[in-house]
Amino acid sequence: MQIVLCDDAEQTAREAAKWVQALLVHKTRPVLGLATGSTPIRLYQELIQLYQQQKISFANCTTFNLDEYFDIAPAHKQSYRSFMQTQLFNHIDINLQNTHLPACSQGQNPRLVGLEYEQHIAAAGGIDLQILGIGSNGHIGFNEPTSSLASRTRLKTLTAQTMSDNSRLFSPDEVQPTMAMTMGIATIMDARYVLLIATGLGKAEAVRQMVCGPVSAYCPASVLQMHEHAIVVLDKAAASLIS
């Protein structure tokens, strides 16, 4: 695990952007794994700037998102598809046909959707660099504590902790989804590089368990200790219990 300590959230975004830039510049057909949530927003802003300065292009890039809420219309403003459009895709030269999320509606079989998502990733040549955030309970993707370390893309029920952490993003009249399709832990571990970003005091305990704790399904992110190329970019607050 390579740990990059930064002064603040802005610096974490700049540091993380360097890894994405290196991939886009050096690989002819890069495959990027994407995350949603508050943490990567600054990174996406950095990437948009680099694109506007013509330092990077997404024209040949294929993307796979970690997760998507179950049975949500792509155009719904709370869908992760909408999030990606607003925060990144609408501002860069990516071909939308090459952007993928594990969307699954009521009428579909989640097992088959999960299997097809895995097949799509494999057909694209595997993920070169997977961007990750971390939940305050140590989740990566929506692999909540006790998820199998061998898991693949599948349907998961969100924990009370995750529901409560994410409730800030929903207004009182909106229904907060309780289930999501998520890449599995083994799917994430297959990526050639993983780049986890954590900022703020609220992540400090999860970061401590990820970095210093035993590898355990109770803290899914701790499995990254076993990844050959795991880069963890932290601001001072998120690193406060390990430094």
Ligand code: F6R
């Ligand atoms: C998002 C995802 C989640 C988030 C995590 C942290 O696609 O898979 O694991 O990365 O919940 O979310 P934020 O960044 O909002 O604290």
